[in-house]
Each structure stands twice: as C-alpha cells, then as structure tokens.
Amino acid sequence: MSNPSTPHDAVFRRILGTPSNAASQVRAVLPPGLVARLDLDKLALVPGSLVDATLRWRHTDLLFTAPLDGREAFVYVLIEHQSGNDPVMAFRMLRYVVRIWDRYLADHPRASRLPAVIPLVVHHNDRAWTAPVEVADLVDLDVELIEAWREYLPRFRFLLDDLVGVDARALRERPLTASVRLTLLLLKIAPGNPWLVKELGPWADELRAVLDGPDGREEFAALLRYIELVGEAEIRDQLHDLITALGSDAEEAYMTIAEQLRAEGRVEGRVEGRVEGRAEGRVEGRVEGRAEGRVETLVQQLTLKFGPLPETLLTTVRNASADQLRTWTVRVLTADTLDQLFG
Known part of the structure; x- marks a missing residue:
C-alpha cells in the first residue's frame, strides 16, 4: 500500500482498514438484501491500491474480500475528498473494477467466471454529490438516445455514501463502530472548523468508546492526529480540556500525539506538562506554532497535488503570515486549482 498523501487518507486507511470497522460501514450503506448474503464476519483486507498515481491526492481506496452466497466476492471502497465532484467517477470506478478482475484472472488463469465486485464511494465535503453514478449517463448522447440505447451501453453503477446529506442524528443511528462513526463525523466537520470542540462535545461518549475498543x-x-492536522490551532486548548475530561489515558494519548507532530515538524512548538495522580492528573501544556513547519508541510502538499511550483509562488508561501499558512494548509485539501487556493 502506498503511503497516504493527506490526513484524510491516513485516518480513512487506519480506521476503515480494520475489517470489523469496514464491515460496520458496509452494513450501514449496502442494501439489506445484499448485506444478508455477504459473510461480513469473514471480511478481509486485500493489500494494494488501484487508484491511479496522479489521483492519489484526491482519492484513497481499500479493497476487501468476503464470501457472497459461498462464492468469493470483493468489496471496493473509495473515499473522494476534493471540493468538486469527480465528473467521470463512474468510469474510474469501472476501470478499478476491471483491474480487480484482471488481478483475479492472473491469480486464477483457469477461471471461466468473474467474482462479484461491490463498488462504494464515500464522499465528504460541504457540497453534495451531483456527478453521475452510472457509466451510461456519461455517454455523450441525448437523453432519448441514451434511453433507446441503454440496453447496449455498459451497465455499471456504483453505490454512493454522500456524507453531505448525513446529519448528526442519522450518523448516530447508523450501525457503525464508534471509530467509524467518529471518522465520518470528523471528515465532515473537522477541517478548518473553529467550533469543532463545541460540536464534538456531545460525542464525548463515542470518543470514550473508541478508547475502550479492541484497538482503542x-x-x-x-x-x-487527524484533528490536529486539519483543525484550527486556536482550538487546541479547548480540545485538550475535552480530552482531559475523558480520563488520564485519553489525555496521555493526546499529549503523545502532540509530541509526535511537534517532532515531525507538522506542529511546531513546545509542550510543557506534568501528570499529577491518576484520578486528578492534569497535563498543562501549550503548542506554540512556528511558521517553518507549516511552510514545509504546505510546500510538500502543493507539490504533490499540483506538481513543481514556480519560484514566485514559493516566495509567497515563505513570506506568508501564520494565519495565511493555516488557511492555505486547510484549503489545499479541497482546492482544485492554485488560483482557487490562493484567491
């Protein structure tokens, strides 16, 4: 598996890459009749990525295998995290499904039939999905001709989980593990949200449930880590207070992440603290931002997404204020062009 290129990729792969977590998402969004015939207790992750290298800043994917009516089947889950819909996503998903079949035939050269592949796209952003989910709708024909010729056009459609239309109540009602529920919530509300901690308050029970889980x-x-990377710097004291209220083990995990990010240059600063007792322990700390780490991170993200950068743009980034760097570092995750990012 290639290294994830954005915070979205990292948290998606870490949480949904665990079969029990992925199974809960599949149960929540697939049609009940199909779920009943899939043996999700035997869901297993297949190593590797099918996403084109040039698109890995926009998409990340996970492939699983599971028995379907006693036969081998695949569940292909892709997360879409750009500001606008991918207009040819249906075609891309068809290509990825064909790649799964190609790999299967290479491993089973005597096979005469292909395994079922269930394609699912998870979309998160502030704009609802509007692009086609069926390949036939991409064909450049008038509506009347598409309907007349639909029998002869490729029949391929992917399942779409558009988080834009999933509110907090609906998310609460989904039969998800706490880790998946919070991952989907954070993908929706965390990036650049100055009120994130206030919105996370009612989810403290879910945060505690994550920590109490098998891989808690x-x-x-x-x-x-995801919150620290995509959230506003100003929320850190509030976030620290929220995490502290969950217990000393939660606070210890928070301080460990802060230290790791500081060491990596993602969050530059100094953490001062001490723990006083298990029940009454409190870590007093603060993260003092420095621009160097943000510049390095932003340049790396820009180069990965847009290719080599002009010297004038590099100069602009290096001379930017801390507030500008914070804004651009969040905006780069969803911007489609440099003009959109810096405009």
Whole structure:
C-alpha cells in the first residue's frame, strides 16, 4: 500500500482498514438484501491500491474480500475528498473494477467466471454529490438516445455514501463502530472548523468508546492526529480540556500525539506538562506554532497535488503570515486549482 498523501487518507486507511470497522460501514450503506448474503464476519483486507498515481491526492481506496452466497466476492471502497465532484467517477470506478478482475484472472488463469465486485464511494465535503453514478449517463448522447440505447451501453453503477446529506442524528443511528462513526463525523466537520470542540462535545461518549475498543489507543490516536492536522490551532486548548475530561489515558494519548507532530515538524512548538495522580492528573501544556513547519508541510502538499511550483509562488508561501499558512494548509485539501487556493 502506498503511503497516504493527506490526513484524510491516513485516518480513512487506519480506521476503515480494520475489517470489523469496514464491515460496520458496509452494513450501514449496502442494501439489506445484499448485506444478508455477504459473510461480513469473514471480511478481509486485500493489500494494494488501484487508484491511479496522479489521483492519489484526491482519492484513497481499500479493497476487501468476503464470501457472497459461498462464492468469493470483493468489496471496493473509495473515499473522494476534493471540493468538486469527480465528473467521470463512474468510469474510474469501472476501470478499478476491471483491474480487480484482471488481478483475479492472473491469480486464477483457469477461471471461466468473474467474482462479484461491490463498488462504494464515500464522499465528504460541504457540497453534495451531483456527478453521475452510472457509466451510461456519461455517454455523450441525448437523453432519448441514451434511453433507446441503454440496453447496449455498459451497465455499471456504483453505490454512493454522500456524507453531505448525513446529519448528526442519522450518523448516530447508523450501525457503525464508534471509530467509524467518529471518522465520518470528523471528515465532515473537522477541517478548518473553529467550533469543532463545541460540536464534538456531545460525542464525548463515542470518543470514550473508541478508547475502550479492541484497538482503542491506536484508533483514538489516529482520530486525534487527524484533528490536529486539519483543525484550527486556536482550538487546541479547548480540545485538550475535552480530552482531559475523558480520563488520564485519553489525555496521555493526546499529549503523545502532540509530541509526535511537534517532532515531525507538522506542529511546531513546545509542550510543557506534568501528570499529577491518576484520578486528578492534569497535563498543562501549550503548542506554540512556528511558521517553518507549516511552510514545509504546505510546500510538500502543493507539490504533490499540483506538481513543481514556480519560484514566485514559493516566495509567497515563505513570506506568508501564520494565519495565511493555516488557511492555505486547510484549503489545499479541497482546492482544485492554485488560483482557487490562493484567491
């Protein structure tokens, strides 16, 4: 598996890459009749990515295998995280499904039939999905001709989980693991949100449930890392207070993530603290931002997304204020062009 290129990729792969978590998402969004015939208790992750290298800043994917009516089948989950819809996503998903079949035939050269592949796209942003979800709708024909010729056009449609239309109540009602529920919530509300901690307050029970889970500390740390990377610097004191209220183990995980990010240059600063007792312990700390780490991170993200940067643009980034760097670092995750990013 290639290294994730954005915070979205990292948290998605860490949480949804665990089969039990992925199974909960599949149960929540696939048609009940199909779920009943999939043995999701045997869902297993297949290593590797099918996403084109040039598109990995926009999409990340996970491929699973599971028995379907006793036969081998695949569940292909892709997350879409750009500001606008991918207008040819249906075609891209068809290509990825064909790649799965190509790989299957290479491994089973005597096969005469192909395994079922269930394609699911998870979309998160502030704009609802409007692009076609069926390949036939991409064909450049008048509506009447498409309907007349639909029998002869490729029949391929992907399932869409558009988080834009999923509110907090609906998310609460989904049969998800706490880790997946919070991942989807954070993908929706965390980037650049100055009121994030206030909105996370009612979800404190879910945060605690993540920490108490089988891989609790690692998954809790992945969620905290995501918040630190895409959230506003101003929320850190409030976030620290929220995490402290969950217990000393939660606070310890928070301070560990802050230290790791500082060491990586993602969050530059100094953390001062001490823990006083298990029940009454409190870590007093603060992260003092420095521009150097943000410049390095932003340049890396820009180059990965847009290719080599002109020297004038590099100069602009290096001379920017801390507020500008914070804004651009969040905006680069969803901007489609440099003009959109810096405009």
